[in-house]
Amino acid sequence: MSVDIRADGAVLTVTLDRPEKLNALRGEDIEALRAGIGELGGARAIVFRGAGGRAFSAGVDVTEFLALDSPDAAREFISALRAMLADVRRAPVTTLAVIDGACVGAAFELALACDLRVVTTRSRLGLPEIRLGIPSVVDASLLQQYVGLGVAKDLVLTGDLLEATDPRLAGLSTRLVDPSDLDRTTEELLARVTGHTPTVLAAQKRLFETWQNTTLEQGIEISVEEFAGVFEAGETRTALHRYGVEHGITPG
Incomplete structure (x- = not known):
């Protein structure tokens, strides 16, 4: 080998x-x-x-x-x-x-x-x-x-x-x-x-493969579900909060 x-x-x-x-x-x-x-x-x-x-x-x-x-x-x-x-x-x-x-x-x-x-x-x-x-x-x-x-x-x-x-x-x-x-x-x-969350990396990589193998409309539809799905992970909320703190953004 x-x-x-x-x-x-x-x-x-x-x-x-x-x-x-x-x-x-x-x-x-x-x-x-x-x-x-x-x-x-x-x-x-x-x-x-x-x-x-x-x-x-x-x-x-x-x-x-x-x-x-x-x-x-x-x-x-x-x-x-x-x-x-x-x-x-x-x-x-x-x-x-x-x-x-x-x-x-x-x-x-x-x-x-x-x-x-x-x-x-x-x-x-x-x-x-x-x-x-x-x-x-x-x-x-x-x-x-x-x-x-x-x-x-x-x-x-x-x-x-x-x-x-x-x-x-x-x-x-x-x-x-x-x-x-x-x-x-x-x-x-x-x-x-490498600074991104594992959740968003995996979701984005799945979407690249989806966009490669489906129609435009199907890809868009699946992307909506991928977007919603990342909010199941606590690290998504942590990343959003950290970004807000770093950029002086508070929830409206």
Whole structure:
């Protein structure tokens, strides 16, 4: 297993730790990622990073694909990847991909599944699967929402990797930074997103998934219930009271 998972207060850091292979993922790593995501404890954010300074991750190790000797084996492998990415997307806390270097294939899908992405200017991103004779699937379907359908088709059909600074990827990075600013920017962003109540984080994350998968009217209807539901939690009233005190606001 080449995944290191460490909890530090409100932040759970998941490091893809196979630098000699550009942090390429094997089946066991995908399972370890899913297990780690399921053990949040008191975390209010999950950070995904790559070890070694050269790559976030080169995606799935090609030897894993070479070992798939039947459609059933292929379906089992991609279903495990799908489940892991769904867990990232649906996590009840903020998820953040910290990308420095290559971010390719399934690792790019992992970044797309995250809520936020801090990306260095020396990073390169793409979906080269078509060059291997296999399609880009699962959370690659999110790409067009970030960069538009035309650019998504360009990336997928050519299999090209683009520099993070390429204007076509302008909608992808939450923060695009010089490598020297990566850690500072990550810490500043984490400070902004970990101070919220677990109740509101979980509600907001559910709503993102709802908005992704329902009509506008259905999403609005469900959001009304989510809004009402957070008032069942005492921490909602505590947060409201604290905000009022900090800003000199009293109930009308």
